[in-house]
Amino acid sequence: MTIERPELYESFDDRFRAGRCMNGDDGLEVLYSGCRWAEGPVYVPAWRQLVWSDIPNDRLLRWDEETGAVGVFRRSAGHPNGNTLDREGRLISCEQGNRRVTRTEHDGTVTVLAAHWQGKRLNSPNDSTVKSDGSIWFSDPDFGITSDYEGYRADSEIGANNVYRIDPATGEVRLVADCFGAPNGLVFSADERQLFVSDTRAGFIRVFDVRDDGTLSDGEVFAAAGARAAARFDNLRFDDGGRLWAAAMNDGVHCYDPDGTLIGRLAVPEAVANISWGGAKRNRLFIAAETSLYSVVMGVTGTHPTGPGRRPWLDPRG
16 A cells, blocks of 8 residues: 655755655555554565564564565564664564574574673663674663563663674674763664764764774764754664665654755654665665554665675575
8 A cells, every 4th residue: 555645755955856865656655554663674685575673562573575465573572673684694683672682593593692791781772783894783772671661671780871893703792882862773884984873862863983993983973853853863774875864753764965964854654763775676765663664665775784795695686
């Protein structure tokens, strides 16, 4: 079912139209409704399926691109939030309820990648991104321990909301960035020289320079919600034109020029929690918003979920 919304695209700058950001479908397609709070969509090319989270219902769902069917991928899933793929196409999930980051192996077994930092339990891992060296970077706000709705109420053992890196060789969990209200979505630039992190409570998207040793600069503000009072930043994705797309809750999906200017937005009828590119051409934007999963085929193409470089085993185009 398609929602005909001629006001789907809102341009604030000529670069939004010139960059083909307003090309594509005229409306949103509703792929599924019936979640309590939808999050974490990730398209799996090898399966031609999209996996996403329904946090309060404690399940991972999957939508089949060929048939349109929706089914349960995993129930009693640890109140999962963000999902991504690693360099081998395995599912990486941030489990708020279990307070850990896991990997689903090709045989379906689950491996715990991170559950503690310096002997203390993580708060509630939220979102992750994978660098080309195989390291996994994840945010750890307290959303899953503030109530029993999206996890289990508990005190923070760490006492702060941080961003961490999992070493691909040793499995060491290292603190890489702190001083957040609530770190949420994170994504690397195409050259992996910068890391962008949204801070939901502060109303900022911060950008950090990535040093050769895997440490980060102090960071600076790339974009702020500013006068757009309805906006609260969640996860982030790049397109291949270098534009940053941000799930902005009640303000839809924001699109930022590489210089940090808000050039346009997509209007969505529910609060947008997470977005992800997918489809055979990666020009289909999947939108997890409150109770529903939406999609829109666009005139721009998203970057690959596992970063730069082609992987023929993962890419349906070979």
